[in-house]
Amino acid sequence: xxxxxxxxxxxxxxxxxxxxxxxxxxxxxxxxxxxxxxxxxxxxxxxxxxxxxxxxxxxxxxxxxxxxxxxxxxxxxxxxxxxxxxxxxxxxxxxxxxxxxxxxxxxxxxxxxxxxxxxxxxxxxxxxxxxxxxxxxxxxxxxxxxxxxxx
Amino acid sequence: xxxxxxxxxxxxxxxxxxxxxxxxxxxxxxxxxxxxxxxxxxxxxxxxxxxxxxxxxxxxxxxxxxxxxxxxxxxxxxxxxxxxxxxxxxxxxxxxxxxxxxxxxxxxxxxxxxxxxxxxxxxxxxxxxxxxxxxxxxxxxxxxxxxxxxxxxxxxxxxxxxxxxxxxxxxxxxxxxxxxxxxxxxxxxxxxxxxxxxxxxxxxxxxxxxxxxxxxxxxxxxxxxxxxxxxxxxxxxxxxxxxxxxxxxxxxxxxxxxxxxxxxxxxxxxxxxxxxxxxxxxxxxxxxxxxxxxxxxxxxxxxxxxxxxxxxxxxxxxxxxxxxxxxxxxxxxxxxxxxxxxxxxxxxxxxxxxxxxxxxxxxxxxxxxxxxxxxxxxxxxxxxxxxxxxxxxxxxxxxxxxxxxxxxxxxxxxxxxxxxxxxxxxxxxxxxxxxxxxxxxxxxxxxxxxxxxxxxxxxxxxxxxxxxxxxxxxxxxxxxxxxxxxxxxxxx
Numbered sequence: 001x002x003x004x005x006x007x008x009x010x011x012x013x014x015x016x017x018x019x020x021x022x023x024x025x026x027x028x029x030x031x032x033x034x035x036x037x038x039x040x041x042x043x044x045x046x047x048x049x050x051x052x053x054x055x056x057x058x059x060x061x062x063x064x065x066x067x068x069x070x071x072x073x074x075x076x077x078x079x080x081x082x083x084x085x086x087x088x089x090x091x092x093x094x095x096x097x098x099x100x101x102x103x104x105x106x107x108x109x110x111x112x113x114x115x116x117x118x119x120x121x122x123x124x125x126x127x128x129x130x131x132x133x134x135x136x137x138x139x140x141x142x143x144x145x146x147x148x149x150x151x
Numbered sequence: 152x153x154x155x156x157x158x159x160x161x162x163x164x165x166x167x168x169x170x171x172x173x174x175x176x177x178x179x180x181x182x183x184x185x186x187x188x189x190x191x192x193x194x195x196x197x198x199x200x201x202x203x204x205x206x207x208x209x210x211x212x213x214x215x216x217x218x219x220x221x222x223x224x225x226x227x228x229x230x231x232x233x234x235x236x237x238x239x240x241x242x243x244x245x246x247x248x249x250x251x252x253x254x255x256x257x258x259x260x261x262x263x264x265x266x267x268x269x270x271x272x273x274x275x276x277x278x279x280x281x282x283x284x285x286x287x288x289x290x291x292x293x294x295x296x297x298x299x300x301x302x303x304x305x306x307x308x309x310x311x312x313x314x315x316x317x318x319x320x321x322x323x324x325x326x327x328x329x330x331x332x333x334x335x336x337x338x339x340x341x342x343x344x345x346x347x348x349x350x351x352x353x354x355x356x357x358x359x360x361x362x363x364x365x366x367x368x369x370x371x372x373x374x375x376x377x378x379x380x381x382x383x384x385x386x387x388x389x390x391x392x393x394x395x396x397x398x399x400x401x402x403x404x405x406x407x408x409x410x411x412x413x414x415x416x417x418x419x420x421x422x423x424x425x426x427x428x429x430x431x432x433x434x435x436x437x438x439x440x441x442x443x444x445x446x447x448x449x450x451x452x453x454x455x456x457x458x459x460x461x462x463x464x465x466x467x468x469x470x471x472x473x474x475x476x477x478x479x480x481x482x483x484x485x486x487x488x489x490x491x492x493x494x495x496x497x498x499x500x501x502x503x504x505x506x507x508x509x510x511x512x513x514x515x516x517x518x519x520x521x522x523x524x525x526x527x528x529x530x531x532x533x534x535x536x537x538x539x540x541x542x543x544x545x546x547x548x549x550x551x552x553x554x555x556x557x558x559x560x561x562x563x564x565x566x567x568x569x570x571x572x573x574x575x576x577x578x579x580x581x582x583x584x585x586x587x588x589x590x591x592x593x594x595x596x597x598x599x600x601x602x603x604x605x606x607x608x609x610x611x612x613x614x615x616x617x618x619x620x621x622x623x624x625x626x627x628x629x630x631x632x633x634x635x636x637x638x639x640x641x642x643x
Binding site for chain 2: 064073089128
């Protein structure tokens with residue numbers, strides 16, 4: 001599935017894509033292409049990439065590569081798939097009712113859910129907000145347990 | 152008026168004093184003065200049996216005046232403010248907008264006062280307006296000229312009377328009256344023009360539908376059906392192109408349209424019939440040429456260019472004198488017309504733009520679209536900077552930077568409290584830490600000792616300072632310095 005979307009394995013690539021995506025939301029998925037939940041998420045991402053192409057761009061980051069480990073630590077990625085959102089090299093947070101606002105953990109239930117989330121973050125970003133509220137109802141938000149500092 | 156005897160009594164303060172047993176000094180001077188007042192008031196009362204009632208009457212009258220509701224046509228609301236309403240700022244504002252709106256509706260009528268045009272009967276129903284002063288519809292029924300009835304109405308005495316009363320009622324001002332009516336002199340001029348036009352129109356019956364603004368989008372009959380935005384555009388357009396309106400035809404063929412526009416534009420301005428005939432024949436030939444010679448774009452562009460030139464020449468001639476003599480126009484050959492070059496309509500750049508400058512056009516285009524983005528959006532300043540950087544990189548001015556491996560984006564971390572800038576610093580600090588601690592890894596594992604109660608302990612043991620700092624603090628808080636216990640890491 002990852003052949004449909006841009007996959008990144010080097011830190012340089014990730015840096016350049018963060019810096020070069022201007023006035024568009026950048027969706028970075030951290031995960032493994034072999035993981036089942038990642039595959040679900042990737043499927044939704046690839047299907048909706050064209051729909052959101054005018055205001056968002058999507059890229060996949062392979063979490064197993066060594067150069068990316070810096071980012072894994074920096075972004076506190078402990079569960080995959082984790083999706084981080086950037087706008088103009090600024091990190092966008094979303095309050096989805098879970099403990100972790102900095103990223104989206106897990107897959108989406110529907111393609112439309114993903115598009116809604118992306119739209120909400122984009123609108124917030126255009127207004128100058130760094131954190132937005134999740135438009136999805138709680139039953140469609142994947143739940144996870146966040147342990148303190150990965151312990 | 153003294154209503155009760157209580158007023159004559161001393162004020163209540165004294166009563167209290169009385170209660171306390173103090174001697175009361177009745178305010179005799181006050182009593183006298185109040186008696187005097189009473190004495191004075193009685194004769195005054197008898198003089199004017201109803202002084203208060205008179206005042207109350209007038210005040211009630213005033214009140215009555217105020218309570219009378221009347222409808223203000225300008226503000227479209229009922230008010231009980233009487234004549235004062237005309238001076239309120241809201242009313243003044245709505246009056247000015249109301250009058251300017253009607254004035255703009257009349258602008259087309261005014262145009263036809265100066266340039267009479269023939270009105271075909273089927274379009275007569277559209278050529279009407281509502282006169283707000285007379286509260287009546289002015290319909291062109293059975294008039295052969297556009298806005299004829301409208302013009303007559305606006306010049307009539309009845310209309311003037313209604314206009315004046317309206318202005319008085321709503322505080323319009325006498326200077327505005329002349330804007331909404333036509334004088335006798337204007338009407339006389341119009342009549343003259345009309346007669347002359349009538350004599351002309353006898354020769355040009357076949358081109359009735361083309362003459363005049365019947366199909367003209369600038370015309371007022373379509374006024375009511377055009378929204379405000381278009382109206383303002385059309386007005387400005389109309390004012391600048393008095394003599395050269397382009398009528399909208401039913402045909403979608405633009406070139407055909409242009410050829411006829413040329414004809415009608417000419418006719419509307421030129422009074423000589425001979426001219427029209429000559430042009431007729433010329434454009435007819437051209438028109439047939441258009442339809443026959445429809446070889447790709449070349450025939451059309453040929454026709455267009457020809458028409459454009461004819462048009463230009465006509466305008467020039469009209470600028471000098473309206474009554475130019477018969478003109479023999481030369482047809483310019485289409486030799487130097489490039490069919491693929493494109494023109495204004497196809498959006499091609501003008502010939503003074505070189506091919507190399509074409510890139511600049513694109514840059515200009517994109518630049519204007521960027522400025523629409525919200526300047527308050529997230530990372531706006533950074534984005535602008537980055538865009539400039541990328542432009543420069545594209546042009547090759549700035550070399551593409553090799554990003555250093557230690558660059559990290561602005562990220563708000565999960566377990567940090569504080570600003571996002573701190574998160575990066577925190578991360579860097581943490582990143583350095585594992586390098587240090589690796590050396591002490593072996594030692595640190597030994598530091599984890601089972602807890603032994605200090606009361607049980609007799610000997611002094613040494614404690615490793617850092618991890619058990621808090622324990623040290625708790626111990627030292629309650630006890631004197633001698634009794635501090637330390638655990639050694641050399642093993643127990």
